[in-house]
């Protein structure tokens with residue numbers, strides 16, 4: 104009887120971890136799409152630098168999406184990045200930066216600011232998922248979230264350094 108209680112509890116914990124990972128997946132996907140969109144549309148005096156940095160960052164994000172989604176599958180849940188409105192919410196924000204009523208340099212700086220905001224949002228989702236993984240005693244999920252937080256912090260540093 105006792106082992107049954109433990110196993111139900113562990114299943115619930117795993118379900119809660121997968122739920123947190125769905126948020127990380129959707130937020131990372133939104134950031135990937137935004138970074139790729141900016142890679143195409145950035146202009147101005149920092150064009151070469153930003154076009155190249157966005158290229159490196161969207162490729163890193165694209166790879167990470169696969170790890171996050173496959174971790175959700177390992178927890179025996181389907182990977183559902185498009186459930187809810189976490190991705191659709193960003194479309195207004197990213198299309199603003201192609202409206203030419205400000206200078207190309209101002210638009211480029213706004214892109215960088217938007218990306219920093221989105222990286223911070225992903226870090227918050229990762230921190231929640233990391234905490235839930237720790238409660239569930241799921242070392243592999245916790246370790247993946249630690250790696251993702253490190254990668255996002257690194258990306259914020261690079262973006263911040265360009266607009267200083």
Ligand SMILES: [Fe+2]
Pocket residue numbers: 142158
């Ligand atoms: Fe390209």
